[in-house]
Amino acid sequence: MENKKREGSVIFSPYNRGEAIKKVVTISREDVLFEIRESKLKGRGGAGFPTATKWTLVSAAISDEKYVVCNADEGEPGTFKDRVLLLEYPELIFDGMVVAGYTIGAKKGIVYLRGEYEYMLKSLEDYLESMRKDNLLGKNICGKDGFDFDISIRLGSGAYVCGEETALIESLEGQRGEARNRPPYPVNTGYLGKPTTVNNVETFAAVSHIITKGGSWFAKFGTDKSTGAKLFSVSGDCEKPGVYELPWGTSINELLEIVGAKNTKAVQVGGASGICIPKNQFDRKLGYEDAPTGGSIIIFNESRNMLHVLKNFMEFFVEESCGQCTPCRIGNVKLLEGVEMIENSNFTFNYLNHLKELGKTMQVASKCGLGQSSPNAFLSIIENFKDEIFNNGGKNGK
Amino acid sequence: MESKSNLRSPVSQQAHVIEKPKDITTIGGTVTIEINEKKVSVPFGTTILEACKMNGISVPTLCHHEDLCVAGVCRICVVEVEGMRTLQASCAFPITNPIKIKTSSPMVRKARRHIIDLLLSEHYGECYSCFRNGKCELQNLAKEYGVDTYTFGHVTEPRYEVDNSSYSVIRDMSKCVLCKRCVRTCIDLQEVGVLEAVNRGHETMISTFLDKPLLDVICINCGQCINRCPTAALRANDPSDEIWAAIDDPNKHVVIQTAPSPRAAICEEFGMEAGHSLTKELNTALRRIGFDKVFDTNTTADLTIFEEGTELLLRLYKALVKKEEVALPQFTSCSPGWVKFLEHYYPEYIDNLSSAKSPQQMFGALIKTFYAQKVGIDPANIVSVAVMPCSAKKYECNRPEMNSSGYKDVDYGLTTRELARMIKEAGINLPEMPKSDFDSPFGEASGAGLIFGATGGVMEAAIRSVYEFITGNKTEDAFENANVTPVRGFEGIRYVEIPLGDKFGPVPDILKHLIPNWDWLKGVTLKVAIAHGTANAKKIMDDIKAGGKFSECHFIEFMACPGGCLGGGGQPIPTTPEIRKKRAQAIYAEDESLEMRKSHDNPNVIRLYEEFLTDGPCGHTSHKLLHTHYTKRGRYIV
Ligand SMILES: Cc1cc2nc3c(=O)[nH]c(=O)nc-3n(C[C@H](O)[C@H](O)[C@H](O)COP(=O)(O)O)c2cc1C
Ligand code: SF4
Ligand code: SF4
Ligand code: SF4
Numbered sequence A: 001m002e003n004k005k006r007e008g009s010v011i012f013s014p015y016n017r018g019e020a021i022k023k024v025v026t027i028s029r030e031d032v033l034f035e036i037r038e039s040k041l042k043g044r045g046g047a048g049f050p051t052a053t054k055w056t057l058v059s060a061a062i063s064d065e066k067y068v069v070c071n072a073d074e075g076e077p078g079t080f081k082d083r084v085l086l087l088e089y090p091e092l093i094f095d096g097m098v099v100a101g102y103t104i105g106a107k108k109g110i111v112y113l114r115g116e117y118e119y120m121l122k123s124l125e126d127y128l129e130s131m132r133k134d135n136l137l138g139k140n141i142c143g144k145d146g147f148d149f150d151i152s153i154r155l156g157s158g159a160y161v162c163g164e165e166t167a168l169i170e171s172l173e174g175q176r177g178e179a180r181n182r183p184p185y186p187v188n189t190g191y192l193g194k195p196t197t198v199n200n201v202e203t204f205a206a207v208s209h210i211i212t213k214g215g216s217w218f219a220k221f222g223t224d225k226s227t228g229a230k231l232f233s234v235s236g237d238c239e240k241p242g243v244y245e246l247p248w249g250t251s252i253n254e255l256l257e258i259v260g261a262k263n264t265k266a267v268q269v270g271g272a273s274g275i276c277i278p279k280n281q282f283d284r285k286l287g288y289e290d291a292p293t294g295g296s297i298i299i300f301n302e303s304r305n306m307l308h309v310l311k312n313f314m315e316f317f318v319e320e321s322c323g324q325c326t327p328c329r330i331g332n333v334k335l336l337e338g339v340e341m342i343e344n345s346n347f348t349f350n351y352l353n354h355l356k357e358l359g360k361t362m363q364v365a366s367k368c369g370l371g372q373s374s375p376n377a378f379l380s381i382i383e384n385f386k387d388e389i390f391n392n393g394g395k396n397g398k
Numbered sequence B: 001m002e003s004k005s006n007l008r009s010p011v012s013q014q015a016h017v018i019e020k021p022k023d024i025t026t027i028g029g030t031v032t033i034e035i036n037e038k039k040v041s042v043p044f045g046t047t048i049l050e051a052c053k054m055n056g057i058s059v060p061t062l063c064h065h066e067d068l069c070v071a072g073v074c075r076i077c078v079v080e081v082e083g084m085r086t087l088q089a090s091c092a093f094p095i096t097n098p099i100k101i102k103t104s105s106p107m108v109r110k111a112r113r114h115i116i117d118l119l120l121s122e123h124y125g126e127c128y129s130c131f132r133n134g135k136c137e138l139q140n141l142a143k144e145y146g147v148d149t150y151t152f153g154h155v156t157e158p159r160y161e162v163d164n165s166s167y168s169v170i171r172d173m174s175k176c177v178l179c180k181r182c183v184r185t186c187i188d189l190q191e192v193g194v195l196e197a198v199n200r201g202h203e204t205m206i207s208t209f210l211d212k213p214l215l216d217v218i219c220i221n222c223g224q225c226i227n228r229c230p231t232a233a234l235r236a237n238d239p240s241d242e243i244w245a246a247i248d249d250p251n252k253h254v255v256i257q258t259a260p261s262p263r264a265a266i267c268e269e270f271g272m273e274a275g276h277s278l279t280k281e282l283n284t285a286l287r288r289i290g291f292d293k294v295f296d297t298n299t300t301a302d303l304t305i306f307e308e309g310t311e312l313l314l315r316l317y318k319a320l321v322k323k324e325e326v327a328l329p330q331f332t333s334c335s336p337g338w339v340k341f342l343e344h345y346y347p348e349y350i351d352n353l354s355s356a357k358s359p360q361q362m363f364g365a366l367i368k369t370f371y372a373q374k375v376g377i378d379p380a381n382i383v384s385v386a387v388m389p390c391s392a393k394k395y396e397c398n399r400p401e402m403n404s405s406g407y408k409d410v411d412y413g414l415t416t417r418e419l420a421r422m423i424k425e426a427g428i429n430l431p432e433m434p435k436s437d438f439d440s441p442f443g444e445a446s447g448a449g450l451i452f453g454a455t456g457g458v459m460e461a462a463i464r465s466v467y468e469f470i471t472g473n474k475t476e477d478a479f480e481n482a483n484v485t486p487v488r489g490f491e492g493i494r495y496v497e498i499p500l501g502d503k504f505g506p507v508p509d510i511l512k513h514l515i516p517n518w519d520w521l522k523g524v525t526l527k528v529a530i531a532h533g534t535a536n537a538k539k540i541m542d543d544i545k546a547g548g549k550f551s552e553c554h555f556i557e558f559m560a561c562p563g564g565c566l567g568g569g570g571q572p573i574p575t576t577p578e579i580r581k582k583r584a585q586a587i588y589a590e591d592e593s594l595e596m597r598k599s600h601d602n603p604n605v606i607r608l609y610e611e612f613l614t615d616g617p618c619g620h621t622s623h624k625l626l627h628t629h630y631t632k633r634g635r636y637i638v
């Protein structure tokens, strides 16, 4: 049963449609940037890049055209918090995008919506239409002379890598979804080569609250380096899976308690590309300084076979690599083969060490975040669960 | 770069480069960086790879190619940049701030070795049975990084079937390293777009439209993809076994013609610097291999000038005097890749193509008629081979209409690379060969025929003759030393106007029956243009379509390959702008060293018209043997 209760003092706190837009048109761009800097908001898409820095760079870039792109591709296994925001809190997202448009000087916003979320398209379009009627979108928004901004929605192509911001932009441009070289970064040469800010759905939602309630209000929540609260998509072996708002700094133990998880053996923090944390480290805290995540939390109880878990992750990456760069395209295949070798008790530790070294190379030499993070699961599960994996030949559990 | 296109390929990052400042002396024009703890200054926007090269530091590359936009996909060129968590691809990283770079740290070396090991694990084949053995970038990397074992295994079965449907290009994707150089070549440099990466992850492969055989897609056979492929995944369709068999057959009379570009480039296959013509050494080598006669393609290049030049004058005469509808500008037709490009993409313009055959095919038709009669050999027993810089020539000689002698006019098109291997196989070290001349009855040819090998060469040759035909003056009067320099160079598109003035000479005898006088050319300015690389050809064609300035031209030279034939798809690998420049220098130097610089001075050609093509240029016999027709192919092959 999915947990449907929406409780929280930040993202799920009360908000009136259009509030942030009405406020923002009365203040200067610099003031907006100031508030966001105060909030110390970091991107909610996974990489945790400071939003104020990104927006400052785009707003400083000189160009006649700029773009605001909302990353609603939500492809990380075990993530579904953006879906909840899109379905139930569209005002937070769209208002945040309008604020971004105002701040960086863009006239166009684009939502890159995960292909599987096509069913939401109609209601989101309707919502945008109602915003246009209320002058929350369109020309001279809220009476602010010369502030024109509109939002369109584009459906994604169904590849995980298209959530990576430069691959997303390529896909928007009608090209194969493949990550670009960086630098130059999208803040200078993004969509159609123009300065672009790509932000996660939840980042925009947080911005709407920050503009209405203040940056220092936001920074009160969470920890010093991880301010505010975060939405977590909790799945796996627990009584109450679902989307939770919790302040950063919550420990894994606390989270397990809240969601009713029992006999937990391991928690995968950050989805397939995240790290797998074993029981003896459950006092670790969720946050950029310790266990970062774009929101995905997958819980495994004692009955799980960790080698099997790892195999699933590796199969995912072999399939989802865009295939352009060598370390990721072939490296993931080698890691998967390694898992199969262990499964068949047909491996040497010497070769396994080669694979671990390969994993480290993939982390630094792959072209984009997918290949750079795909070995995380391999390295952390092999390291943290070596007793289980090697003592039992990986043959117990389901 | 010689040509730059606006069209982005799906992998190219052309739209996203950081511009280098025009003037690096301005503030911020240069950046001071540290490479391996040495301070150096480089222009803003220089890539790390370029910076390393400028400072004599070598960084390995695989997907990078000087002619192509950056890809950054193989990752072999990674380096450490202080303060960055990940390694950076030096070919793709533009320097904009004072960074500190390490090009050979333990992490870097390990990553490179891993990447090579990964590539080899999927690479089917062994070097000793591979045509790129000794000239392969993957093999070089393995050697450089001391690979002595397959750390991550090595495939023993091919993953894909070899596609040998094409007359020109064979694709063996089991040897592909997915560097996408071919894709970028085909899309950016040639704007044909036959090749594309499809599928994701481990299933990624380079494919054609709907994965059809290359013969069934709109490939123009230019072979530019072969020249830029780092491995043996792409190669030309090699007829040397058949040629050896013909040589070994006592009943066959095997003749060979050599084009100027292979002669200017084959030295590279024998370890020499680019830029030395080995024309006469090659003659000796070919005889020693066992060819019965060695002819000079320049002879029929000179003949082409007569035919194509006459055709042009006739078109102009019809248009200006008789006010007839004729297709102008006239396009050159000696580059078969270009011809096919036009047939596919601009079929409505096939009437603009000169009907004159290419020098290769003219020669073919003459060898099995004129020559066969002269020496009394049954043309059925003649095997005619053409050494060409070009892979499209293999396709051209297989066009069904190319049998006007009653036989297949040219039996085999052989590339420079393939010939070099035959020579090596025969145990001959080409540069050491004594010099010898071409065989009669064709013998010596002009420098004009020779420069056909470089972009602008056909135009220059045509001008050298047509100018003299019309004005009665020497070309030297208008162009110093008869070097028509305005049409030379590597600019992708060149446009030149040549005022003809109002003093004309008498019409030369050979044309008298066609054109009575030149008075109608009074005040006319001859407008010509040159394009090389089909991306540039496309620009001109689109301009013509839109009624732009090129539609006012009288004559346009098109070559499918960047640099012209000297950059052809059959030439030695590697190819770079620098190498092509040197080959051009070799060609122009050879031209200048000759006595005979103009096609119409070639006595062998004049004799041909006297003895064989007796009704003159564009006459009946020449139409039968030396001219051809084209096919409106369109974009789709059914
Ligand atoms: C393989 C891969 C997939 C990604 N998928 C998503 C995604 O689905 N949604 C998202 O917001 N960010 C995703 N990201 C992160 C984006 O690249 C980018 O950092 C993010 O959209 C920036 O927004 P933020 O600064 O608001 O976090 C992904 C990154 C990688 C490497
Ligand atoms: S790391 Fe993987 S997904 Fe990213 S560019 Fe390389 S192959 Fe593509
Ligand atoms: S392509 Fe290169 S590495 Fe591969 S078999 Fe041939 S020579 Fe060896
Ligand atoms: S031969 Fe030319 S047209 Fe054909 S695939 Fe290669 S580059 Fe493209």
Ligand code: SF4
Pocket (backbone or CB within 6 Å): B175, B176, B177, B178, B179, B180, B181, B182, B183, B206, B225, B228, B229, B230, B231, B233, B234
């Ligand atoms: S065919 Fe050659 S050039 Fe093309 S991607 Fe493969 S290895 Fe590279």
Ligand code: FES
Pocket (backbone or CB within 6 Å): B060, B061, B062, B063, B064, B071, B072, B073, B074, B075, B076, B077, B078, B089, B090, B091, B092
């Ligand atoms: S040469 Fe730089 S990534 Fe391939």
